[in-house]
Amino acid sequence: MCKFSIIVPCYNIEPNVPKLFQMLHSRDYTDYEVIFVDDGSKDSSFETMKTLKSDYANYLVFQTVQNGGPGPARNLGIEQAQGEYILFCDSDDEFDIACLPVIDEFLVLHPDADMVVFSHEIIRGGKRIKCDPCSSYADSSVVPPVDIICGNCAPWAKVYKSSIIKENQIRFPARMTGEDTCFVVNYAVYVKKVYKLNRVFYRYIMNKGSVTHTKRNDFNQKTTFELLQPIYRMYFPEIEIEMFANTHLLTKVKQMTDAKCKSSQIKAWLAIENKKYPNWIKHVNYGDQSLYRKLIYKAMYANHVFFLKSILLLRRLIY
Secondary structure, rough: EEEEEEEEEEOOHHHHHHHHHHOOOOOOOOOEEEEEOOOOOOOHHHHHHHHHHHHOOEEEEOOOOOOOOOOHHHHHHHHHHOOEEEEEEEOEEEEEEOHHHHHHHHHHHOOOOOEEEEEEEEEOEEEEEEEEEOOOOOOOOOOHHHHHHHOOOOOEEEEEEEHHHHHHOOOOOOOOOOOOHHHHHHHHHOOOEEEEEEEEEEEEEEEOHHHOOOOOOOOOOOOHHHHHHHHHHHHHHHHHHOOOOOOOOHHHHHHHHHHOOHHHHHHHHHHHHHOOOHHHHHHOOOHHHHHHHHHHHOOOOOOOOHHHHHHHHHHHHHH
């Protein structure tokens, strides 16, 4: 038993294993374990991690039966975790291991915390952008769980109580898109106290080779919005559920485009969804959106499929 378990899904990272192992190693704080889960890599990542872990007493290495994406890999890590609290780290991101004693001290001061959210940076093209998931709250404030449901649902930059995850069988669904949101939102249902810690301990590296930026064809899967509607209805009036519809529409349009659906099919589907959620566009906060998002939301609402496909193609060529 230890205070923290850090779960790291890995796929084809052999050249970066030494750097990753060193990044997550602390000489000053020892009350934690790191669980690396190789997700069926095609290179020698698993063998390299097994060899190097002998130098790190608190490192564990496992491997999934087959390549299933980061969700199932994280689930295997959850099953093996012995920590009182769980954190997640992606193998191609930066995690400040010096945060653990700081978080430990914070949890001593706030023993009722079911979740702690902290700030992170997005690194893209050499630029660093600080992201505060709960910007309207001061440091050490209590954040309503509903704000977690509405906010950034990436699994990292958050501290979870292991007992809540395991007692309620909260796991990442076996899907290639939206699994993060499903996990975080389902966890938030069981949370009573969320605290904010306004420190940057995590850096999300955006690159088109990462797991989350790989082209996939999940056209036949329900979107995260469709899966989580029962939970949204627990917290929001019917009209406010439309605030989540924008990501549902964008996800499905991308899926249909990747599946090479006909423009007429996409147009017909958008017509139905726009009629079903006629006010979704009013919930979009354009001040926080990139030009790409602004254009694509307007195109979806106007049902201009040719423009939609052009934007998606341009985005793919650039990134």
